[in-house]
Amino acid sequence: MIRTSEIKTSAPEVFVNETQRLVYGALARLEIPFARIDNDPAVTMEDCAAVDAALGVPTVKTLLLCNRQRTMFYLYVMPGNKPFSTKDFGAALQISRVSFAPAEMLHAFLGTEVGATTPLSLVADPERRVRLIIDKAAVQPESIGCPDGTTTCYMRIATADLLQKFLPAAGHEPTFI
Numbered sequence: 581m582i583r584t585s586e587i588k589t590s591a592p593e594v595f596v597n598e599t600q601r602l603v604y605g606a607l608a609r610l611e612i613p614f615a616r617i618d619n620d621p622a623v624t625m626e627d628c629a630a631v632d633a634a635l636g637v638p639t640v641k642t643l644l645l646c647n648r649q650r651t652m653f654y655l656y657v658m659p660g661n662k663p664f665s666t667k668d669f670g671a672a673l674q675i676s677r678v679s680f681a682p683a684e685m686l687h688a689f690l691g692t693e694v695g696a697t698t699p700l701s702l703v704a705d706p707e708r709r710v711r712l713i714i715d716k717a718a719v720q721p722e723s724i725g726c727p728d729g730t731t732t733c734y735m736r737i738a739t740a741d742l743l744q745k746f747l748p749a750a751g752h753e754p755t756f757i
Contacts, residue, residue, distance in 0.1 A: 582627055584634040585618040592618075592733060599691035599704045599729035606703045607737075610745045616728065616735040623695030623731055625660045632660075632725060635736040639725035640718045642697040644681040644690065644710070645669070653681060653689060657699050657754075658715035672757040673713065691729065698726040699742060703750045712747065712754045719743060719756075 591604035607614055617634050621627075628639040638660055645654045645666075656669065670678050683694050689709055690701040702712060718724065719739050727734050737746075747754060 582620045582622055582630040584620075584630055587615045587617055587634070589613065589615055596730045596732070597691055599696075599701050600733070602691075602703045603698075603700045603729050606700075606746060606749060610741075610749055612737065612741045612745055614735045614737045616733055618733055621695070621731040622727075622734065628660060628725070628734070631734045635725045635734060637723045637725040637736045638721060639734065640699070642699060642701075642726065644686045644697055645678045646681040646685070647675060648677045648679070650681070650685070653685070653710045654678065654713050655690070655697070655699065655702065655710045656713045656715070657718050659718050662715065662717065669713075669757075673755075692727075693731065695731045696727045696729055698729060700726060700737075700746065701729050702747065702752045704729075706751060708751055710752075712752045714754045714756050716756050 595601040619631055622631055625641055632639050641658050641660045643656045645656055666678050689705055691704040692701050723736050723738050725734055725736050
């Protein structure tokens with residue numbers, strides 16, 4: 581069982597990586613409130629059960645995908661309890677083949693490791709190399725849970741703040757499927 585801290589409403593005192601620093605800088609600049617917890621490393625959705633309970637919201641699943649040629653990249657945000665289907669994803673976007681992007685591309689484009697990817701990590705992609713795709717069901721709750729760019733800190737953020745403030749400021753317009 582993953583251990584979690586009490587809820588906090590301020591940024592960590594020390595940042596683990598540059599993406600985490602950028603995330604909290606953007607949240608402060610945009611005056612977006614959040615609640616966060618520190619936790620043992622959580623990489624899988626099964627690991628996130630304790631995170632969901634501590635934050636009181638469902639954690640979204642965020643995947644970096646690419647086409648076969650590795651020339652197009654997609655950050656897919658979906659409900660954490662929904663299985664991912666490459667066939668359904670590709671059909672929704674009219675892409676013949678997609679696969680998981682290699683870990684080194686995840687780090688190069690978004691500055692995160694596997695398990696730490698979050699819609700908030702798009703703040704580390706000012707060149708807009710990654711296209712944001714959101715499953716409509718993922719943004720139905722009033723708030724969502726997601727990592728802050730690390731596997732050891734998850735946060736709750738209002739869905740409206742994510743969609744109406746954070747993503748526009750990061751320069752990423754979502755495509756909903």
